[in-house]
Amino acid sequence: MRTGLDSRLTMERSGFHLDMALGIDPGQTVALLGPNGAGKTTAVGALAGLVPLDRGYIRLDDRVLDDPATGTLVGPAERRIGVMFQDGVLFPHLSALENVAFGLRSRGVPRREARRRAAGWLEAVGLDQLSDHRPGRLSGGQRQRVALARALITEPSMLLLDEPFSALDVSSRAGLRRLLQDHLAGFPGPSLLITHDPTEAFLLADRLIVLENGSVAQEGSADQVRLRPASPYAADLAGVNLVVGTASGRVLTVGKHRLLVPEAASGQVIATIHPRAISIHLERPGGSPRNSWPTRIERIDHHADRVRVQTGHPLPVTAEITPDAQTGLNLAPGSEVWLSVKATEIQVNAG
Amino acid sequence: MTEDHQDSIGTSRRSGSRFRPARRPPAFIAVPAAIGLALFALPVLGLLGRAPWSRLATLLGSDMALEALRLSAISSVSAAIISLFLGVPVAWILCRYEFPGRSLVRGLVLLPMVLPPVVGGAALLFALGRRGLVGSPLYEATGIVLPFSTGGVILAGVFVAMPLMVLTVEGALRGLDHRFERAAETLGAGRWTVLRRVTIPMIAPSVVAGIALTWARALGEFGATLTFAGNLQGRTQTLPLAVFVALESDRDTALALSLVMVVVSLAVIVALRDHWWRNG
Structure with a gap:
């Protein structure tokens, strides 16, 4: 049953406090914007299952992933949340094809079948020619395409895109953005895009959340945030025409x-x-x-x-x-x- | 590691060629460097110059030489394998877990590297000798006596060589970006899969370097072996011990055996260069 993401993320770190409600409907893309140190990375860690919540809860579709009150905590391997990490984080010792096939192999799909499906995904992101290249021989943009294919191949219940554009130059940004637009449109689950670039947020997301000092400073459509920014940060970054x-x-x-x-x-x-x-x-x-x-x-x-x-x-x-x-x-x-x-x-x- | 990265390499290359070192080093560098290099080269040259080349096969074919070669091969390889299976988990614990007294434990692990091997051998004897702390109950229960046995030679090798494995692998684990393992977890990999398909392949070059280093160290071990395992031909007399004994009685055999060790050690160093000095 697809009901999307329903969560309240509350975490204490030394001198830092994150407390935000985050809900995303199935098929919807939300962009999480904010300056460095606002808590974006902490939120990603909590959703992906890499850091446990202190309080609050995370529900995805009909599953409870984290709820300190009841002691429920689902590990990252069982969450079925596809993560596209900053800089890709592709396995350097595996080829592009093996990187994409990794998630299927981990879930017990036979080698031949996993490689066949991975080849299909590499084609879908336009990299079928480079399937046996290791990440070291790929450009930044190509690496992010492999990372997207690697995250999507397992058919996750949710997609987390952590600063997918941060390491790219302007020309590879546009290509990756078009690719993301295509794949996000066809993705049935909720998607969260972490970024500090308002342009990418406006173009890819249905809804924007501006996070500042660990709490939500503003939430709304791209137009609402752009035309009526609620904070100086939002005005500065999201107020662009x-x-x-x-x-x-x-x-x-x-x-x-x-x-x-x-x-x-x-x-x-x-x-x-x-x-x-x-x-x-x-x-x-x-x-x-x-x-x-x-x-x-x-x-x-x-x-x-x-x-x-x-x-x-x-x-x-x-x-x-x-x-x-x-x-x-x-x-x-x-x-x-x-x-x-x-x-x-x-x-x-x-x- | 984007285009920027390649760019910066390109830049440094360009500036590198502009600031190319002068063709000849100045005398205050060249003279001490030459003396230093001579210090490395002369003993090897001395060995090569005095080596009984024509009788090499006969000398190495003697009972004493053959038994020492066999024993050294068996004990050094065994010590390297044991160091691998014990040292990697030790490195893992030291790197990945916080516990009280961790720095003391790390010091303990590295102690055999700085301790005189004779002292290490004596310590092993007090602990594992027939009347030792652990050796006595071990003998009572199983009848196993480690000192003055081939097992003792291997144990002495592990004791002095394993720190190199721990040090090498711990360094590699520390340098490993945790995000790779986290990425694997989000892709559905359990602990064992992460270990098998991500962590171990990524630290593999260092593990290989660790195996070679521990093996070479165990091969050259002398003091701890002599103290703990003695010098019994065919049972505990390894190559270094055989060389030491032969120097007194049969110089040519000592030279022949030394030559074997020089060639083997040099081969290990050259093979290691790729993994250790270049990457690590």
């Missing part, structure tokens, strides 16, 4: 709007613009910023030392200004303004 469009040379077309970007690209791309890189003017700006457009202010949110201004057509974005600037420009919802952003402030990722 995502623009999906088609690139041709240095011009990015979004709907009918055109943006000049710093480097040439082609095809579908995802551009990120930090809210602080967007400036607001009352009249058409002159001078160097070539990206400028007229728009209307939809809403204004006040935070401690900053003001987040959300705008509408033709390119809905969030800009961040100081309270002084807001007062000086006399901005309010409904105001007609011009926005401008320097091409060099737009970061383009392959889509």
Whole structure:
């Protein structure tokens, strides 16, 4: 019976306290975002069964995996949670094929059958040509693909992706992200993506959880977190503007709007613009910023030392200004303004 | 270990060629180094120069030589195997478990490496001799007498050589990234499977190095063997003991046997280089 993940993770470490409720529906992907030391790794360890809970519980589908109150503790080998570790953690003495086959062999699947199915999975992640290579001869991106195949082949009840992109360069990130998008869409159980990169979280997850100092600072859809960040960290990392469009040379077309970007690209791309890189003017700006457009202010949110201004057509974005600037420009919802952003402030990722 | 890593190697290679060492070392390095190397090379050269090459086969074919060779082969291989099966678990306990007095236990394990072998042999005698702490009840119960037997030679070899196995394997276990074993567990591997398919294969090069080191150490053992097992031809007289005895009576046999030990030891060191000096 698939009911997904239902858990409350409470753990005490020297000087550190993690306490969070985490529920994920079957087929849903949740991204756990947070700065270093927020407790993301501890949460992964608890879910994977590598570290026991101090209090709380972990239920996956109809099984109790950890419940200190009743003394229940299921070991990692019996949890059926597929983990894609940071940096892959592939076995260096085994070939790509043997790495993928490892989980089946551990569960008693005969060697020949395990290797046949592993070969199928390597093909599914596009690495059938490299099946007898050891991890040392694979690139970072290829290693993560093997790690994904190794985690999925055992048909786990849940998937844990621990910083799968952290060791990759920009070009291999896009490839792995597309692969993950495909496989997460077809995965029937709950998935948890651990990351500190908001772009990956927005693109892969249905729901975001921002973890800070061991507790949940904010939880919601990508749009909720992006547009109404509940903490300075969330505002800083998750408050970034995502623009999906088609690139041709240095011009990015979004709907009918055109943006000049710093480097040439082609095809579908995802551009990120930090809210602080967007400036607001009352009249058409002159001078160097070539990206400028007229728009209307939809809403204004006040935070401690900053003001987040959300705008509408033709390119809905969030800009961040100081309270002084807001007062000086006399901005309010409904105001007609011009926005401008320097091409060099737009970061383009392959889509 | 990404492209970055390869890049950094590339960079260091490039800078390495730029700062290539001068073609000749300065005299204050070259002279002491040459003296040091001579100190290593001269004894071997002396041995080779004086070796009775033409009579080598006859000398090594004598009863004394053959029995010493056979006994050394049996006792050193046995000591290496016993050290493997006892030393690896000791290394495991020392590395993976916290218990009170662990540093004392580690000191105890490494003691035979620094103790004069004669003292080790004497200690073995007091513990395992026929009237010893353990030896006496052992004799009462089974009739087994270890001192002055081939078993005693093997035991002395294990005593002096096993620390090398413990040290080598403990180092390898300590350097092993725990995440590999954890990854194996999440893939459904039980303790035995993790051990068999991940931990042991990953520390295998060090275990092999440990076997070679313990074997070579047991082969060369002299003091503890002499004290604990005596010098009985055919029973406890190993190669080093035979060389020591022959030096008094039959120099050519001593040279021939020494030559065997030099060749065998050199072969072990060269074979070890790949596992030990390069990787470890």
